[in-house]
Amino acid sequence: MSPDILDGSMDIWFGPQHVSAHGWATKLTLVGDYIVECDPNAGYFHRSAEKVLEFKNFRQGPLVLERMCMLEAFLAEYPYVAAVEKIAELEIPERAKVMRTIMMEMSRIHSIQFWWGQFNAELGFFTMALWPWVDREYSLDVFEELTGSRHTVSFSTPGGVKYDFTEKVMTQLNRAIDRFEDRLVKFKDMQLGSPTFRARTENIGLYDVKQGLKWGLSGPPIKACGVPMDLRKDDPDPNLAYDMVDFDVPITENPEHPGQSDAFDRMEQRFAEAETAVSIIKQLIPQIPEGDIVDPKARGKANRLPEGEAYARVEGTRGITSVWLKTEEKGQTAYRAKIRGPCIASYYALKDLVPGSKFADFIVIFGSLDPYPGWWDR
Amino acid sequence: MIGGVMLQFDFFAWLAGIPDWILGVLKWIYGIFSYVFHWIFNVFTWIWTTIFIPKNFMFLFRAVIFPGLIFVVMALIWAVWFTRKLWGRIQDRRGPLHMGKYGGLQLFADAIKLIGKETIIPDKAKRWMFRFLPGLLLVIVLLPFAFIPWDTVSAVDGGWAISDLNVSLVLAFAFLTAVPVIALLAGWVSGSKYTLIGGFRAANNQFAAEIPMIISTIGCAFLARSLSIFDISMAQSSLWFAILLPINLATFLVAAIASVGVFPFDAPVADSEIIFGWRTEYTGIYFTLTYFAEFAEQMLYSALIVALFLGGPNGLPFLPGPVNFIIKFLITFFFFVLVSSSFQRLRQDQIVYFCWKYLLPLAVLNVIVIMFAVVYLPGLMLPLLGVG
Numbered sequence: 001m002s003p004d005i006l007d008g009s010m011d012i013w014f015g016p017q018h019v020s021a022h023g024w025a026t027k028l029t030l031v032g033d034y035i036v037e038c039d040p041n042a043g044y045f046h047r048s049a050e051k052v053l054e055f056k057n058f059r060q061g062p063l064v065l066e067r068m069c070m071l072e073a074f075l076a077e078y079p080y081v082a083a084v085e086k087i088a089e090l091e092i093p094e095r096a097k098v099m100r101t102i103m104m105e106m107s108r109i110h111s112i113q114f115w116w117g118q119f120n121a122e123l124g125f126f127t128m129a130l131w132p133w134v135d136r137e138y139s140l141d142v143f144e145e146l147t148g149s150r151h152t153v154s155f156s157t158p159g160g161v162k163y164d165f166t167e168k169v170m171t172q173l174n175r176a177i178d179r180f181e182d183r184l185v186k187f188k189d190m191q192l193g194s195p196t197f198r199a200r201t202e203n204i205g206l207y208d209v210k211q212g213l214k215w216g217l218s219g220p221p222i223k224a225c226g227v228p229m230d231l232r233k234d235d236p237d238p239n240l241a242y243d244m245v246d247f248d249v250p251i252t253e254n255p256e257h258p259g260q261s262d263a264f265d266r267m268e269q270r271f272a273e274a275e276t277a278v279s280i281i282k283q284l285i286p287q288i289p290e291g292d293i294v295d296p297k298a299r300g301k302a303n304r305l306p307e308g309e310a311y312a313r314v315e316g317t318r319g320i321t322s323v324w325l326k327t328e329e330k331g332q333t334a335y336r337a338k339i340r341g342p343c344i345a346s347y348y349a350l351k352d353l354v355p356g357s358k359f360a361d362f363i364v365i366f367g368s369l370d371p372y373p374g375w376w377d378r
Numbered sequence: 379m380i381g382g383v384m385l386q387f388d389f390f391a392w393l394a395g396i397p398d399w400i401l402g403v404l405k406w407i408y409g410i411f412s413y414v415f416h417w418i419f420n421v422f423t424w425i426w427t428t429i430f431i432p433k434n435f436m437f438l439f440r441a442v443i444f445p446g447l448i449f450v451v452m453a454l455i456w457a458v459w460f461t462r463k464l465w466g467r468i469q470d471r472r473g474p475l476h477m478g479k480y481g482g483l484q485l486f487a488d489a490i491k492l493i494g495k496e497t498i499i500p501d502k503a504k505r506w507m508f509r510f511l512p513g514l515l516l517v518i519v520l521l522p523f524a525f526i527p528w529d530t531v532s533a534v535d536g537g538w539a540i541s542d543l544n545v546s547l548v549l550a551f552a553f554l555t556a557v558p559v560i561a562l563l564a565g566w567v568s569g570s571k572y573t574l575i576g577g578f579r580a581a582n583n584q585f586a587a588e589i590p591m592i593i594s595t596i597g598c599a600f601l602a603r604s605l606s607i608f609d610i611s612m613a614q615s616s617l618w619f620a621i622l623l624p625i626n627l628a629t630f631l632v633a634a635i636a637s638v639g640v641f642p643f644d645a646p647v648a649d650s651e652i653i654f655g656w657r658t659e660y661t662g663i664y665f666t667l668t669y670f671a672e673f674a675e676q677m678l679y680s681a682l683i684v685a686l687f688l689g690g691p692n693g694l695p696f697l698p699g700p701v702n703f704i705i706k707f708l709i710t711f712f713f714f715v716l717v718s719s720s721f722q723r724l725r726q727d728q729i730v731y732f733c734w735k736y737l738l739p740l741a742v743l744n745v746i747v748i749m750f751a752v753v754y755l756p757g758l759m760l761p762l763l764g765v766g
Contacts, residue, residue, distance in 0.1 A: 012571050020650040033726075122650040124641060124723025130469040196642055196722040359575070360725045363650050 009036065012359075016044045020122055020363055023373035026350065030359055038354035038362075040347050045373035053337035058084045058302045061334065063154050065323070068341065068374045070151040071114050072317045073143075074100075074107035079323035080337070081156040082239060082312035087327055088158060088301045092239045095291045096160035101241040102284050103146070103155055104314070105277040106173070109180060110139040111317040112274045119267070119367040120191075123200055128191065135183055138176035145169050159298020165288065174285070181278050188271050192264075201263035205353055205365035208260045215352070216345035219319030221369050224261035224269035226253040231315035245283040250276045263368035273317070304330045318342040318370050341375025348376075433536075440540050445528040445700060450520060450674070457673050457711060458485045464715045492669075495662040502569025503659065511564045512660060512667035519557060519674040522550040526681045527608040527690045529699035530615075538700050539691075542608040547599060550607065550682065551592055554637070557675060558584035561639075561646060564668075565656035576655025579726050580646035583639050586730040590737035591633035594626040597745040598686045601752075601763060607682070611690025617762045618689040625744040627687045629737045634679035635717055636733060638672060642721035643729055680710040 010030045015021025023045035029037035052064050061084070062077035069076045078100070085092065113136040121129040140150045146169045147153040147162070155161055165173075191197060209225045222229055228249040232242045250272035252265045261269070307329040313322035319342025326336045346369040354362055429435050440446055459474065459482060466473025474481025499508055525546040531537025543549060558580045565577020599605055601622065602613035610619075620627045636643040647655035657668050684690060684706045691699030693706065724732065752759045 010571060019653055120722070124644060124648055124650065125721065126465075126641075127469045127719050128722075130471060134470045194722060196724060199728055200722050200725065358725065358727070360645065360648070360651050 008032075014362065023377075024347070024371075026362075026366075028354075028359070028362065033358050033360075035354050035357055035359055035362060038350050040350050042344070042347070042376045045377040047374075047377065049378045050337050050339055053080075053334050055333060057332050058088075058158055058305060058334070059299075061337070062156055063152070065339070066152055066154060068339065068378070069111075069316075069318075069372050070374075071372065072107045072111040073151060073153045074103045074155055075111075075314055075316045076321060077154065077156055078104060078314045079312040079321055080325070081158055082237065082314070083310040083323050083325040084158045084302060084305065085239065086310035086312060087305050087308040087325065088298075090159045090298050090301060091295055093160055093292045093295060094289045096293050097239055098241045098244070098284055098288050099161050099165060099293065100156055100239070102173075102281055102288075103153075103161075104240070105280045105284075106139060106142060106176075108277045108317045109177075109274055109281075110136060110143075112270050112277075113139060113180075115317075115367075115370050116187075116270060119370075122363045122367045123197065125197075128187075131183075132187065135176070135180050138172070138179055142169065142172045142176050145172050157294065157298075158302040160292070160294030162294070164293050170285070173281075177278055177281055180274075181282075184271070184274060184278070192268060192271075197267075198264065200361075200364060201267065201368070203257075204263045204357065204361050205266075205368055206257065206260055206262045207349075207353055211352070212261075212349075215349040217319065217349060217369075218345070219316065219342055220266060220269045220273055221261070221319065221346055221349075223250065223273075224252045224265040225259055226251050226261075231313060231320060235313075237312075237314065241284060241287075242280075244287055245280050247276055247280055247283075263364050266368040266370075304332055307331075316342055318346070318372060318375065321375075339378045341372075341378065343371035343373070343375035347371040347373075436536070437540075440538060441524070445526075445538055446524070446540055447520070450523050450677070453677060454670060454674055455485050457677050458670075460711070461673070461715050464712070465719050468716075468719050489666055492666045493663050497662040497664065498659075500569050500659050504567040504569070507563065507567040508659075509664070511560055511567070512664040512671070515557065515560045515564075516667050516671045516674065518553055518560065519671045519678060522553045522678055523681070525550055525607050526678075527611045527685050528703050530612065530691045531699070532608060538698075539608055542606055544609075545605045546607045547595060547605045547610065547686075551588075551595075554675070554678070555584065555588065557671075558637075558639075558646075561656045564660075568656070568659040570659055572652045572654075572658045573656050575652050576646050576648075576658065579648075579652075580639060580656055582726050583636055583643060583646055583729060586733035587633040587636035587643070587737075590629055590733050590741050591637060593738065593741040593745065594623075594630035594633060595686055597623045597626050597748055600745070600749065607685050608690075611685045611692065613763070614689040615692045618687065618692075620687040620689075622748055622762070623687065623744050625740050627683065629741040629744075630683060630687070631713065631717070633733060633737055633741075634683070635714065636729060638675045638679065640672065640676065640714075641718040642723050644723055645726040645729060648723055676714050677707075677711065680707055680714055683710050 008031060012028045012030060013025055014028055015025035016023065025041045025044050027037075027039040027041065028035050029039075047067075049064050049068055053061055056064060061080050065080045066073040066077040084090075113132045117129040117132045117136070120126070120132075143153055144150050146165070147155055155163060207225075209222070209227055212222045212225055212227075218229065228251050230249040231237075232247075233249050236242050250269065252261070252269040252272060254261070254265050254268075305327040307327060309324065309326040311322065311324045313320055315321075320340075321342055322340045324338040324340075325334050328335045349369065350366060354365055357365060429438055442448060462484070463473040463481065465471075474484035477483040477487045499505055524540050525542060527539045527542070529538035532539045532542060561580035562577040565573040565575075565580070568574075598610050598619050601619060602610040604610060604613070639646045645651075645655075647657055652658070657665060660668055684703060688706045688710070691703045693702035
């Protein structure tokens, strides 16, 4: 770009005070209505979670993790728990495995419901924002009935889960799933058939698989390109119950641009994700075995861990969420914990993805990648 | 003073004269005050007697109370409540609920809250323009309500229609064209990048929507052979122009929504992109004024649609004109809210594309079709229009 074009440029800080920038700030350089430079800045949401983990014992650790992304709390806390279980070599009861899987998929549904409303609000359609949020209330009711908290659930614990499924939880779970399954079909029709939605999202934020992998994207942003990259199939966790269900990796292939994804594809991908999650939960509910929900010896074993290190990961709503944990001999806390959230990749992908698009499309591109600031400020 | 001129200052004579002097000064001051007072009193008397000639009094009543300023402001308050309630119902919510019956007093609570807030003027803002523009905006939006034909009888003849000009349609659009100019100015003087972008987007919206909107009204003016809004609505006593110009009704509605800049054409105040567009820096009472102006503009366009396409005060013959007008006005406003809660926001280049590529040809097409019909099918058309 020749320097004289940049003479008439204008720098705009998108955040941290911006209404749709909750905890992030991106510097945009505009020439006319076009963005020529995008400079994502991490650090406005920093809560030093990795350092905090060095002072919390292994049963307190998940509470820090679930605050990284409260929208997918069940998924967010799991990698830490799994890493602790790997080091302590804990046995997980069968019932706890199935319960964890159900609640993780429920958490995925909740996260997608929230994202979906938020994306529509960013597109300036508040009606479609509030309709999924009504369904979200039903998901939150399940969380509240199960754990007593709507967001900070602290469900998984080393060796199993903390709370058992009661009759009422199952009723509410079934109600939430049935209602969402019913509304999903209608919403998909309404959302993807809307001409204004198509106008705003088609060919916006277009990238191909190669670029996506270079940026380190995972989860829905890369599955929307047609790549069946999913840890639930590729690297099934022995402590989860994905081997008990029959499902396909949800991918979206757009015949108009094969191997590429735009904002529209990523919305379609979220629908596919939600459908898959619903089908997994519906298959798992009849298969919940009887038995303990937590290994009785786990509490003692998780008090002091042997020396070791472990890496655990899970297919989160936004991509691969992983934790690397190193412990010392008889350590009560982690020596070092490293969290790798999925959104650091999708946030810094904006640097290459956004330049050349219009200013009004920035929030569409941002929203379609669904970055959550908690995942990049650790 | 014997035997000569007394040049010496006679102190005691001077002393004796002081009361007279003070009295003179007081009389002089009293004279000034009484003159001014009588002058003002006479002016008041003149105004008073002029007002209370029955005809004049009724005119003033119409202009200020009903269907003039007070009525319009009350309708505005109702419109804000109605919009919020309807939005709530559409969005699976309940809308305002707690203040008054069905949340009817919510707007007063909001207004008191907003007025009580601190007024922050940015350092980089041009202070006086920044303060002046929101009020000017509301005044300019409220002025064209004077030309709305509320009744089949004009005020001169004792009806409820306030006033009219033979070019009132043109004048109403002239006022409405100033609205985005004020938005652009407000964005400019606020001294913020977001407001500047918002101001230019408002100008862009008007650039897109104004021509289709004005061309949509050409058909009405042709058929009524007048540029007066009152005459146009009177020409629909036998047949509403909505039947002859249905496409123009639709294009006018869409172009009006685009011109006001509410959803889905709310790029000027797109909150997810540019915070609140040209209104970003306005707080407290200034924000309230701009907020009211937006609703007033929607109401004005609804009233214009009723007057131009839906027969104005003509309707059910056993109801008085204003009642007919207000019923149709409410229904039109309902459609305004309905449309504005059903679409994603368009990008500003898509707004121009949409308005110029779809609305403009459609508007012109309807005018051409109806003109050909008048020329080639006079036997069918002219009796419908009540001519010949």
